[in-house]
Amino acid sequence: MSLEHRKAISGYAFILNGAAVSWSSKQQEITALSTTEAEYIALTYTAKEAMWYHYFLAELFGPISIPFIIYSDNQSAISLAHAELGQFHARTKHIDIRYHFIREKIQEGTFEVIYCPTSEMTADILTKALASFKFKPLVEALGLISA
Template sequence: MYAMLCTRPDICYSVGIVSRYQSNPGCDHWTAIKNILKYLRRTKDYMLVYGSKDLILTGYTDSDFQTNKYARKSTSGSVFTLNGGAVVWRSIKQSCIADSTIEAEYVAACEAAKEAVWLKKFLTDLEIVPNMHLSITLYCDNSGAVANSREPRSHKRGKHIERNYHLIREIVHQGEVVVTNISSEQNMADPFTKALTAKVFESHLYGLGLHSL
């Protein structure tokens, strides 16, 4: 759990999934845990490396859609990078049941936007990162969710979305965050919501600043 939270964002999704079954684990869950441990042993030299020239805080958000076959809930994933490496990341089951991929992505974007506001205040107080008065770019790979975050008015198709998730519109309106569309291939939050092929997974690790030295 310490590695997942502090040094190894690459196992955040897998550890989050198996931790949902702590109260009643089975043989399949134990096999999954052993696979995670084998992966950690094989990649024990991996570490987060920060070396970019630009001290710019950038966020990425993503969501799957109802992959939890029992609760029918989606998984939100987000990651923020600074100086070429990941500084904050999360993979968490959403508290509500989304009716569409747009809604699931919108909920994930709202959670990431609130995290961005907190990070902005924290880094501003530290006074070590310049340009924190500028808006934080939050990348999302769902154009519908991006458009919905900028829309000041509610429509019939979005009335069922819980009111507290519309906070992202206020955050965007205040200029704290700018939600921008990005392709799924370039979305660094992708590994926090779903299992990926080895090639795609490794390319995302490089983008997160996780290298073997």
């Protein structure tokens, strides 16, 4: 989180055959009112980038019949992404409609959001400072250095 603006940092990494092929670390455009909201917005950023890979791979190999997997370490954000419209309305009605893109793509079957323990979340390397004993395994998981 940026202490100056109090805006969360979103990060994602796309891994193909054990190596990172794309990654990003970006300050969110809005100030999220909760960690769940910040993680939900990060899921949408990730889904927008993943759509390009979805189209690219479909162009190379034909239609893709299984959903792309997106991992998140926030179970509340995952629940929100999988929720029916209006299910969390009282707590989420302020979230801009564009951030519900992830929910639409899950309902279409394009993506599936699955829980990943924080200790294994490779994208954390892009969003926060980590102690070296946490940093090195994540760098290895991204395929940026050999194990």
